[in-house]
Structures are given as C-alpha cells and as structure tokens.
C-alpha cells in the first residue's frame with residue numbers, strides 16, 4: 001500500500017517526441033486513479049515510467065515516499081497488467097501466478113495460499129493446471145490480474161486491460177476489476193481511452209491531452225464542471241454541444257445570444273462570474289441531456305427554444321434529436337414520447353443552470 | 367468463407383459461378399501441391415537411394431555393367447563392416463562430432479544474446495549492426511578461406527580440429543543471429559517486461575521466460591549451425607591435410623581412395639553413415655520446432 005507522486009514528470013523519446021510534458025500528480029494510498037485521453041496523449045508512457053520500463057527524462061516519481069527514478073522495475077514492488085496480458089505461455093495458470101513469488105523466495109505453502117486466494121477472488125479455481133493457450137480471452141485477463149494480486153504489491157498498474165475483450169465481457173470485467181479493488185484496496189493507476197470505463201471505475205479521473213494533464217478530479221466533478229474545452233468535449237457521450245455565442249447585457253442580468261438561434265437568459269447567480277466577458281465571442285456549452293422537451297416542468301431556469309428536427313435517433317430509454325443552429329449541429333436528449341419526426345418543429349427547453357461558457361482564445365471554461 | 371468473399375459472391379453471382387466452387391479450387395490446389403512435392407522428392411531422394419543401393423552391393427555386382435544399377439541381387443553388409451572397422455573412418459566421425467558440438471555450443475552462446483540484444487534493445491547503431499551481421503554472412507567461404515588460412519596458420523592451428531572450431535562460427539554466428547533476430551522480434555516484449563516486473567533479473571528473465579518461449583526459433587538456428595558445421599567442406603579442405611585431423615566430409619572422399627582405385631562400396635556406406643546424424647537431429651528437434659510455443663501468450 002502506498003501513495004504515488006509524480007513531480008514535473010517528463011518524457012522525451014529519442015526521436016525528440018515529447019510524450020509527457022512535466023506533469024504533476026499526487027495519488028493517495030488506496031486510490032483508484034484512471035488516466036484517460038485520446039490516442040497518443042502519453043498515458044502508456046506515463047504508466048511505463050511509473051513501472052520503471054521507460055526511463056524518466058526529467059522530473060521525479062515517488063512510490064511510498066521513496067524516489068524510484070533509478071530503481072529497476074523488480075525492486076519497485078509494483079504489478080502491471082498489460083493490454084495483451086503477456087502470460088508466460090509455457091507455464092500453467094498456477095505457475096504464471098506463482099512465478100513472481102518464487103523469484104522472491106516465498107515458501108511453498110505461502111505461495112499456494114496466495115495463489116489459492118487470488119484464484120478464489122477471480123473464480124479461476126478449476127483452471128490452475130491449464131496453459132494459457134487453453135483459456136478464453138476473459139480467463140486470460142483474469143489470470144493476468146491474478147498474477148498481479150498474488151504479489152500484494154504497493155501499486156497496481158493497468159494499461160487498457162479490457163480493450164481486447166468484446167463489448168459484453170468488457171462490461172463484466174469492468175465490474176470485476178472494481179470489485180477486486182474494493183477487496184484488496186491496492187493503490188491503482190489504470191489507463192484507458194474509454195471515458196465510460198474511466199467514469200465507472202475511478203475514484204479520480206485524470207484527463208490527459210498531448211502530454212499534459214488537462215484536469216484531474218472525481219468523475220462527477222469532471223462531468224459537471226469541466227475546466228477546459230477539451231475536457232468538456234471529451235467527457236460525456238454524446239459529446240457536449242458547443243455553439244458559437246455572444247454574451248449580451250439585458251435589463252436584469254445577462255443573456256447569451258446563440259449564433260443562428262435565440263437569446264437565452266443566463267441564471268442570475270452567474271452574472272458576477274461572467275460580467276467581464278460581455279460582448280466577446282464565446283462558445284456556449286450544453287450537454288445533450290440538458291436540452292430536453294419543453295413539457296418538463298420539474299427543473300428551474302428552463303429556457304425554451306424552438307427548432308426544426310433534422311435527425312431523430314431512438315435509443316430506447318430516450319431519443320436523441322439533432323437540429324441546426326446557424327452552422328452548428330446540436331443534439332438533445334428527449335423523452336421517446338415527446339420526440340417529433342424529422343422535419344417537424346419542436347419546442348425544447350435548455351437547462352440554463354447547466355450551461356458552460358468557453359473562451360475560444362484560451363480554451364478554458366469560464 | 368470470410369465476409370469479403372461472401373459479399374463478393376452476393377454482389378457478383380455470375381463472376382463467382384465462372385470461377386468454380388471453392389472446394390473444387392481447393393482440390394486442384396492440393397493436386398498441384400502433391401505433384402510438385404512429389405517431383406521435388408524424387409530429385410532430392412534419388413542420390414541417397416542410389417548410394418544406399420550401391421553400398422549394399424558386392425564389388426563384383428557393382429562392376430558388372432550388364433545389370434541395372436537400381437537393383438541389388440545379393441545384398442551384403444560387407445562395406446559397412448569394413449568401414450566401421452576402419453580406425454581412420456571412426457577418427458573422422460569423432461572429429462566431426464567434436465567440432466560440430468563445440469561449434470554449435472559456441473554459436474548459441476554468442477548468437478542468442480546477440481540476437482536478443484539486437485531485437486530488444488534500441489541502442490545507437492543497433493539497426494546498422496543487425497544489417498552488418500547479415501552482410502558478413504553473404505561473403506562466401508570460398509573467398510574467406512584465403513585470409514583465414516593466414517590467420518589459422520599464424521595461430522599454428524593448421525591440421526588441427528581446433529582450427530575448424532575457430533573458423534566455423536564465422537559462418538554460423540551471423541546467420542543464426544540473423545534468423546533469431548527475426549524470431550525474437552515476433553515475441554511480444556511485454557513478456558520480458560512482465561518477468562522483470564515480477565522480480566526477475568535480466569539473466570533470470572532470459573533463461574526462465576525468454577529462452578523457453580523462443581525455443582522454436584533457437585532450435586531452427588541450432589539445426590542450421592549443426593548442418594553447416596557437419597557439412598562444411600571448403601574450410602577443412604583448405605586447412606587439413608593430415609588424415610587424423612580430418613572430419614567426415616573430406617575424410618570419406620580423400621582417404622578411401624587408394625591410388626586410382628575407388629572403394630565405392632565403402633565410400634557410399636561412409637557417406638550414408640555421415641548423413642545420418644543430421645537426419646536424427648532433425649527428427650528429434652523438428653517436433654519442438656513446429657510446436658509453436660508462443661500460442662496463448664497474448665490475446666490470441
């Protein structure tokens with residue numbers, strides 16, 4: 001059990017690729033942190049530096065308070081689950097899990113006890129004598145996790161462990177990983193590019209982009225209060241609508257004039273926050289789930305907006321409707337009963353207290 | 367049938383019918399494969415079969431021009447008895463075995479770590495080095511034996527099997543390294559990384575994880591090294607003139623000739639016996655080679 005801290009951590013590959021740019025991150029003991037971001041943003045590189053598989057160009061990594069920059073992987077007391085599992089093909093499931101313990105000189109009974117426990121946690125009991133090639137993808141995934149669990153290391157590192165599984169198994173294994181963490185409570189750093197995985201698993205989500213940390217916080221916080229345009233667009237599916245807009249003063253407070261659309265009143269409590277940006281070109285950000293049918297009355301600060309529907313996508317529980325405001329295509333999530341047909345007019349309501357204003361010059365959320 | 371084929375069938379039914387059914391095409395492909403394999407087998411097996419037939423004939427039968435050379439009328443093992451009782455021949459055999467075993471051991475001790483380093487570690491000039499290793503293999507031994515003669519001579523190793531032990535690795539190491547680089551590169555590097563994280567030292571990782579997984583590639587290289595040093599002809603011809611130090615390849619053809627009389631029966635029997643060890647090695651190692659031990663390491 002240990003905390004992990006990254007200080008000004010930097011990695012520049014030989015060819016001059018700056019993969020990780022001076023990131024700072026404090027991971028608490030027992031915390032489950034998920035690094036998420038688009039392909040090539042430096043997630044794997046960060047994880048491999050923590051594991052000791054990649055040299056650190058600059059900065060510092062501490063595990064349990066100790067600087068580990070120059071300590072080889074085997075002495076860092078970490079365990080890693082790889083995307084392709086990397087099971088030892090010539091060893092049985094038992095031997096795969098026991099290998100690390102044998103190398104560390106554990107007595108035979110202790111090894112058997114630990115492998116047994118891990119096998120029980122992961123439901124691998126009957127498979128202990130099999131070779132990896134006789135296992136299904138999900139079972140291999142479990143063995144890879146078992147190999148990490150038996151060592152009882154200070155930190156678990158996962159690099160996209162579920163991306164080779166089919167959709168159904170992925171959801172099942174996701175729940176299983178969460179259950180395992182709740183049982184063993186080992187500090188975990190988990191890399192994925194799937195934001196749903198990030199939201200469901202994490203105590204804290206770290207969104208990376210182009211080698212930098214855009215924002216770190218609990219899933220709900222990132223969803224409700226994204227700090228940058230990138231996070232606002234990356235977290236949430238379907239993605240947040242961003243409509244060019246201008247902030248205009250009204251008699252009582254402020255309003256946003258949407259390009260090619262109506263002018264909507266800004267909630268009174270935000271007047272002070274936005275006052276300095278009146279008259280500037282901004283982006284009005286609103287999630288599809290916060291643009292709903294106008295017949296709903298249980299929410300405060302609803303601003304009505306009349307649109308003509310372009311595309312209607314029924315999803316079962318709800319229906320996505322798309323319409324245009326000026327140059328921008330906007331998505332709204334409405335009740336299946338309320339949705340009109342393509343080409344029809346519909347009155348929607350925007351939940352203005354869920355709105356965001358983004359400054360396109362700095363890409364920051366105001 | 368994969369998705370693309372069935373899509374093509376659906377979209378172009380006429381075209382498909384003209385091409386014939388898949389099973390019929392398969393049958394033709396099989397017939398063609400057997401025909402060409404059979405042809406190759408005849409060409410490659412005719413000389414050893416001829417050797418076997420000749421080695422079983424008496425000298426009189428061999429000399430009789432009126433008989434078909436492809437049949438034995440009075441089979442005899444006298445040539446085998448003669449050659450196995452010939453201390454010179456047994457000496458050739460011993461020399462070949464000693465030289466080959468040591469050369470294979472040296473080759474593997476050098477090539478496995480070299481191929482591992484060149485396939486796994488990226489260091490300055492590693493790709494150039496890998497290409498260079500292969501290029502040295504392309505220089506033919508018929509060209510190299512002249513400078514090597516000087517070297518072996520100055521070391522006082524002419525007419526000694528140790529001279530052969532010294533020069534054969536110049537043939538085996540580059541090629542074995544090269545084929546193993548290719549094989550090792552196909553082994554996911556996460557496997558060694560997992561072992562390092564599990565607590566293995568580099569040596570433990572190499573011996574307990576990497577070598578067992580890379581065994582098919584290593585065995586292919588071993589077979590090659592064995593064959594090359596067992597069958598080497600140019601170097602022993604150039605460096606060895608004393609019968610006691612000769613390996614089988616040159617011993618059989620140079621020492622079983624008395625003046626201008628060729629002891630054909632013994633030469634054939636000796637050559638066949640000389641060809642036996644590589645066959646035995648192939649048969650034992652090929653199972654491993656084909657087994658493909660990497661199955662199941664990764665997602666699969």
Ligand SMILES: Nc1ncnc2c1ncn2[C@@H]1O[C@H](COP(=O)(O)OP(=O)(O)OP(=O)(O)O)[C@@H](O)[C@H]1O
Nearest residue numbers: 013015017019038039040041042043044045046193
């Ligand atoms: N060995 C390497 N040598 C040079 N550049 C590399 C190397 N490994 C990664 N990079 C580069 O570093 C950047 C970050 O790569 P990294 O693998 O960390 O991305 P990632 O966030 O894990 O992406 P993905 O989601 O695709 O796995 C990329 O631009 C990549 O091309």
Ligand SMILES: [Mg+2]
Nearest residue numbers: 043044045159
């Ligand atoms: Mg990655």
